[in-house]
Amino acid sequence: MLKDTHASEVEAILAHYPADQKRSAAMPLLYLAQRAYGHLTSAAIEEVAGLIDVSSTQVGSLVGFYTLYHDHPGGKVRMQICTDLPCALRGAEVFAKAVCTNLGIRVGETTPDGWITVEEVTCLAGCDKAPLFQVQDADGIHYREGQTVETAMAWIDELRRSRTDG
Amino acid sequence: MAEHILLRHRDIPDIDQLDAYLAHGGFEALRQTLTTKSPAEVIDIVKASGLRGRGGAGFPTGVKWSFLTPDVFPRYVVVNADESEPGTFKDREIMERNPYQFLEGVALCAFAAQARAAYIYCRGEFWDLAHRLEERIAELETRGFLGRNLFGSAFSLEMHVHLGAGAYICGEETALLESLEGALGQPRLRPPFPAAKGLYGQPTVVNNVETLANLPPILARGADWYRTIGTPQSPGPKVFSLSGHIERPGNYELPLGTTFRTLIFEHGGGIPGGRGVKAILPAGASAPLLLGSDEVLDTPMDYESVPKVGSMLGSASIIVMDDSVDIAWVALKTSRFFKHESCGKCTPCREGTYWMLNVLERLHAGGGTPADIDLLGSVAQGIQGKCLCPLGEFAILPVLSGIERFRQDFATHTGNGR
Numbered sequence: 181m182l183k184d185t186h187a188s189e190v191e192a193i194l195a196h197y198p199a200d201q202k203r204s205a206a207m208p209l210l211y212l213a214q215r216a217y218g219h220l221t222s223a224a225i226e227e228v229a230g231l232i233d234v235s236s237t238q239v240g241s242l243v244g245f246y247t248l249y250h251d252h253p254g255g256k257v258r259m260q261i262c263t264d265l266p267c268a269l270r271g272a273e274v275f276a277k278a279v280c281t282n283l284g285i286r287v288g289e290t291t292p293d294g295w296i297t298v299e300e301v302t303c304l305a306g307c308d309k310a311p312l313f314q315v316q317d318a319d320g321i322h323y324r325e326g327q328t329v330e331t332a333m334a335w336i337d338e339l340r341r342s343r344t345d346g
Numbered sequence: 347m348a349e350h351i352l353l354r355h356r357d358i359p360d361i362d363q364l365d366a367y368l369a370h371g372g373f374e375a376l377r378q379t380l381t382t383k384s385p386a387e388v389i390d391i392v393k394a395s396g397l398r399g400r401g402g403a404g405f406p407t408g409v410k411w412s413f414l415t416p417d418v419f420p421r422y423v424v425v426n427a428d429e430s431e432p433g434t435f436k437d438r439e440i441m442e443r444n445p446y447q448f449l450e451g452v453a454l455c456a457f458a459a460q461a462r463a464a465y466i467y468c469r470g471e472f473w474d475l476a477h478r479l480e481e482r483i484a485e486l487e488t489r490g491f492l493g494r495n496l497f498g499s500a501f502s503l504e505m506h507v508h509l510g511a512g513a514y515i516c517g518e519e520t521a522l523l524e525s526l527e528g529a530l531g532q533p534r535l536r537p538p539f540p541a542a543k544g545l546y547g548q549p550t551v552v553n554n555v556e557t558l559a560n561l562p563p564i565l566a567r568g569a570d571w572y573r574t575i576g577t578p579q580s581p582g583p584k585v586f587s588l589s590g591h592i593e594r595p596g597n598y599e600l601p602l603g604t605t606f607r608t609l610i611f612e613h614g615g616g617i618p619g620g621r622g623v624k625a626i627l628p629a630g631a632s633a634p635l636l637l638g639s640d641e642v643l644d645t646p647m648d649y650e651s652v653p654k655v656g657s658m659l660g661s662a663s664i665i666v667m668d669d670s671v672d673i674a675w676v677a678l679k680t681s682r683f684f685k686h687e688s689c690g691k692c693t694p695c696r697e698g699t700y701w702m703l704n705v706l707e708r709l710h711a712g713g714g715t716p717a718d719i720d721l722l723g724s725v726a727q728g729i730q731g732k733c734l735c736p737l738g739e740f741a742i743l744p745v746l747s748g749i750e751r752f753r754q755d756f757a758t759h760t761g762n763g764r
Binding site: 196197198201203204205206207208210211232234238241242245246247248249264265266268269270301302303304305306307308309310314320321322323 | 429470508510511588589627667679683686
């Protein structure tokens with residue numbers, strides 16, 4: 181349970197909000213649960229709901245509404261490529277297609293080895309450094325900007341090498 | 347502009363370090379304000395400066411603050427750092443590279459609003475940035491720039507960072523407040539406005555990151571100095587995010603009133619391959635498309651002039667498209683964005699964005715007819731003026747202006763234009 185395994189983090193999150201407004205902690209606690217469990221199972225949702233005294237239906241609705249929460253398992257790493265208009269004008273759609281071809285998957289799919297899920301996302305506020313993608317994994321979310329197909333594939337190879345114990 | 351006022355890191359690269367910020371006058375505006383001025387005086391100075399909200403609406407900041415319900419406490423300051431408009435990446439650079447000026451601005455706003463707590467709502471994608479801000483806030487507490495009785499005054503302030511989780515709609519201020527309260531990011535019916543009932547039902551100021559970064563220089567140098575920059579109706583510097591078909595995309599801090607031509611050709615280096623400008627989106631996806639005409643290129647980018655040529659300045663995210671671009675494809679891209687980001691609360695927006703995209707996809711798949719262009723316009727008009735927040739209104743702007751100003755690009759997809 182998070183309140184045992186991540187006690188100090190749960191406490192720190194709750195301390196950001198007035199004592200009678202614990203519901204505000206729902207989103208940060210969902211992030212914590214997602215990082216701890218990989219994705220948000222119904223048990224994880226119930227656990228978060230219990231920490232802030234709201235129904236699991238209410239917490240579950242957040243998981244469906246916000247795109248950075250996942251109720252299904254994906255690859256160890258989610259590679260989220262922006263293909264919105266400003267990035268598309270600078271080649272992001274071609275980039276996304278080429279990355280997928282190299283990985284042998286389509287957008288939304290996970291590589292057979294379970295490593296990479298490729299997703300298309302809306303604007304990441306990095307339009308001047310397109311093509312770019314963000315990496316969502318157990319560590320959080322990090323940007324990789326100014327990419328080419330070659331740099332992206334080299335990063336994926338390096339990732340697989342360095343985290344083979346993952 | 348000789349000197350950067352908002353992007354000061356361009357002149358002083360280590361200004362993201364607290365000691366460097368202090369060495370360049372950092373937190374002097376806050377110290378002076380807290381020890382010599384009243385909240386009402388700060389509001390008057392900001393009103394006199396003419397500062398207008400940089401998030402998109404352009405509403406006068408000091409006037410917004412003066413709407414706070416008197417004598418009701420606690421009050422809150424909520425920072426809109428949910429920067430999600432396609433083509434906008436200015437707040438991110440300010441928070442990453444000149445963070446203390448931004449945080450000092452948050453503190454000045456909180457003093458003016460008499461709030462003891464400020465929440466910075468960052469979009470979830472700004473994960474690294476948000477965690478870095480949390481470290482800086484802790485550093486400011488340790489060093490005595492945040493916390494109790496600042497500079498020996500009666501004013502105390504705590505700041506918190508709250509991460510969103512991927513929802514464009516949370517840039518709308520009432521949806522942002524819902525999200526901060528742990529609910530779905532769906533807009534509230536207004537009135538009441540946040541100044542009367544905002545976070546937790548209390549009087550709340552919601553301001554954009556760039557707006558707040560303007561406060562330390564305004565308080566340090568005065569309203570008269572500020573008004574020497576920009577135009578009489580739109581004073582001050584603005585960070586323009588320039589993207590799309592441009593040699594040097596990036597953020598450019600320029601006075602409001604700078605022309606599109608100066609930004610695109612002088613600062614942005616023009617269009618790759620020397621191609622012509624076919625169209626400009628001056629406020630991300632949320633504005634009518636402008637023709638790349640001489641009249642438009644010579645238009646000053648301020649809150650009054652851009653509407654005169656049929657669009658708006660918004661957050662000043664200038665997306666440039668060269669003469670190879672199919673505007674029907676642009677409409678497809680923006681419609682896909684808005685369909686994805688519609689929160690689903692209001693039926694005209696939820697259904698309308700779905701059907702606009704549906705018709706546009708049919709046109710692009712080659713199955714469209716000339717009647718589809720009028721159908722698209724009719725669906726768009728069915729959204730107009732019928733929703734709680736501007737998202738639906740924004741969604742139709744590139745589509746309707748695209749049909750009006752670039753109809754041939756749509757006709758091509760019906761088999762009639764070839």
